Amino acid sequence: MKLIKIPPHLIAIDLDGTLLTDDKTIDAKTRRFLRRLEQYGHIIVIATGRPYRAIMRYYNEIGLHGPIICYNGACITNPSDSHFDSRHFSFPREVVTDIYNFVGRKHIDNVMCETNKKIWLLKDDADLFGFFWSDDMEIIYGDLSETLSENPMTMIIKSIDRNDKTAQILKQAVARHENLRIRFWNRSNFSEIYYEHISKGHAMLDLAKLYGIPNERILAFGDAENDVEMLLMAGTSFAMHNGEDSIKHHADIITKYSNNENGIYDALKRYFRRYNI
Numbered sequence: 001m002k003l004i005k006i007p008p009h010l011i012a013i014d015l016d017g018t019l020l021t022d023d024k025t026i027d028a029k030t031r032r033f034l035r036r037l038e039q040y041g042h043i044i045v046i047a048t049g050r051p052y053r054a055i056m057r058y059y060n061e062i063g064l065h066g067p068i069i070c071y072n073g074a075c076i077t078n079p080s081d082s083h084f085d086s087r088h089f090s091f092p093r094e095v096v097t098d099i100y101n102f103v104g105r106k107h108i109d110n111v112m113c114e115t116n117k118k119i120w121l122l123k124d125d126a127d128l129f130g131f132f133w134s135d136d137m138e139i140i141y142g143d144l145s146e147t148l149s150e151n152p153m154t155m156i157i158k159s160i161d162r163n164d165k166t167a168q169i170l171k172q173a174v175a176r177h178e179n180l181r182i183r184f185w186n187r188s189n190f191s192e193i194y195y196e197h198i199s200k201g202h203a204m205l206d207l208a209k210l211y212g213i214p215n216e217r218i219l220a221f222g223d224a225e226n227d228v229e230m231l232l233m234a235g236t237s238f239a240m241h242n243g244e245d246s247i248k249h250h251a252d253i254i255t256k257y258s259n260n261e262n263g264i265y266d267a268l269k270r271y272f273r274r275y276n277i
Contacts, residue, residue: 006275008041009217012069012204012230013264015048015058017223018240021260030265031062037268038064043211045069047200049192049226051154052077052116053135072194072226073203074153075116087206089198090115090151095177097145099155099193102173109160109189111144113152120148125158127190155193162189183225186244192226201229219271221255221264222247238267 013019019026038044044062046055047069055068056079065080078084096113112128113120118138121128140147159166167184170191174182184191200222208218220227220234223243231237231250239251242258257263 006040006042006272007217008043008211008213009219010043010045010204010208010211010213011037011268012045012047012200012207012218012220012234014200014222014224014227014230015046015050015055017242017259018221018227019046019259019264020058026058026061027262027265030262033265033268035063037272038066043067043207043213045204045207047204047220047222047227047230048072051075051114052079053137067207069200069203069207071153072192073199073201074194076203076206087203088116088153089195090153091155091193091195093148093151095180096152096155096193097148098176099173100144102176103157103169107160107166107169108157110158112154112156112158113144113148114154115150115152118150120144120152128156128158157191157193159189159191167191186224199229200227201231201233204230205233219268221267223259236271 034044043066044064045067046059048055049072050070052070052075055070059068059079067076067078067084069076074089077086100111110122110125110128118140120140123141157170170182174180174193179196181194181196182191204218204220216235218235220230221238222230223240225244225247228247228250231239231247237251238253238255239248240259240263241255248254255263255267257266
């Protein structure tokens, strides 16, 4: 293949609802085009709330060699570069248990915290396992205030129900801690606790700086609330056609097609058309 000299771009792409179809697959046309962009020297970055282990199947399927952003920015690493200086951020476990105890079991159906090797849960949960996977992980069940023995990278809360009263209690629990924030997962009972300086967007900018890529050559694709920082910080941002209405006004472009219709492929093809890729 004759490669054309193109200024390198950093392309940060969310997984669920963005790169993945609703049945959790990547279309062959999209895979081939992403692989081709990487061959032209662009940095393709999968940026997701998922843990490392739940990304690698797709990373290898595409055939990527660049860095990945896990846990919504709490982990940056590169599976293909043993010399890459990985970054991990953890919550103080005292903060996690304080939030858990403040909210109380009567409002909580389940909680999930994890490191790269362990998962803490109140009980089995097919919804959480379906998203985060439990392969090769040590799972510790029980009351979080008694079982949590390490600083975790995540805190996901599954409420008994989703109503204004429960949401207010969760917000009050989080507000007790400086720089801590909470985001609710669309219309579900799930919410996620995070620090305001830890996000996909901040991680994306760190990688761009590392690779010497200016902001005007950063592209970001997302569909949900945990993508907002990434969309705001990118030189050119894309909200998926199927994305949440609440994030579309943060994007420069709304893709013409959804995640089930090769929306990523179409948008990138249009953007790089100027380079005849």
